[in-house]
Amino acid sequence: MSIRVRILALVGSFAVMALAVTVLGLATLSDYNRMMGRFDRAYLNAWRGEHLNRLVSQVVMEARGLYVANDATESAVFAGNLNRNLDEMEVLLAEWRKDSVGAETAQVADLSREAAAFITLRRELARVGGAGDHASAERLGVANRPTRIAFQAKVEAVVKSTHTELTAARTEADSFTQRRAVEFFVASLAFIIVMLGLALWVVSHFVTRPLRAIASAIISTSKGDYAIPLKETEGNDEVSSVWQALAVLKERAIEHERATQAQREAERRDELKLREILLD
CATH class of the missing domain: 1.20.120 (Four Helix Bundle (Hemerythrin (Met), subunit A))
Structure with a gap:
């Protein structure tokens, strides 16, 4: 909903x-x-x-x-x-x-x-x-x-x-x-x-709590902490849409980090080969 x-x-x-x-x-x-x-x-x-x-x-x-x-x-x-x-x-x-x-x-x-x-x-x-x-x-x-x-x-x-x-x-x-x-x-x-209790429950359970969880996940992802599990990625509501977008962003970030790591590893190997050639 x-x-x-x-x-x-x-x-x-x-x-x-x-x-x-x-x-x-x-x-x-x-x-x-x-x-x-x-x-x-x-x-x-x-x-x-x-x-x-x-x-x-x-x-x-x-x-x-x-x-x-x-x-x-x-x-x-x-x-x-x-x-x-x-x-x-x-x-x-x-x-x-x-x-x-x-x-x-x-x-x-x-x-x-x-x-x-x-x-x-x-x-x-x-x-x-x-x-x-x-x-x-x-x-x-x-x-x-x-x-x-x-x-x-x-x-x-x-x-x-x-x-x-x-x-x-x-x-x-x-x-x-x-x-x-x-x-x-x-x-x-x-x-x-x-009605006051119902309003507080709706706002807390369906708005404040999900937004707080999303904010925490976004901050962790931006810091490179990908261990935090993403929630509600299967729903059709607004919160689930944000989680789905964050999941895509997380996957892209992980892929980018892997590519960067692979590039650094390749550069390191090239540098080692160059040193061996120079030493020979």
Whole structure:
């Protein structure tokens, strides 16, 4: 494997690390959006429960005002306010039923059934009281008081449960934020350590060490020390190419040294022959 491919593989590992961090970030966003959806729903349900409870209390107060109205004008005002609050209750419950999901669907449906009975009786009370029959209207209200108290208690129970869900959603979001921050830190630190170790290993094992060996072999060859064995002369990567070139250079140097030695030996023999001739 060439140095280029090894370095590209290292770069690819960094890309994989970045991709992993991106995936973790996307998963975090998905989980956060899910929890925020739960939080928003819990907040909306808590508001609806409190608003419904307030409307029930307003209906009761308007009914009591209707019982003691001094004239037809006051009766009409109290009856109008009462009907307007009942209309708002119907709209609120219709929206709540439409948006309800899961386990809250049955709870909202049960609450709507009791609210329908409450609304029907209170509309009748508004009709009778608005017509001026305050005593009959009061009798209707008094007779229905235990049912109204039970209904309002159920509304308050729903409000309490929605607040519990809201608290749980907020706690989950806070816990998730803290946990995911730690996970991000640990994952990032682990990735950095792994990639740093991998980079050091690749550079040391595939770049620094081979180049140091090549440099040592070149220096020894240049000094005439041909005993050092040459490595990796059979590969196709850059380091092997340098070793192959060095092997050729070594062979040429050895051949040159042999030729030089042979030439010197021939010159020495010629010189000896010349001396013998001169001495004779």
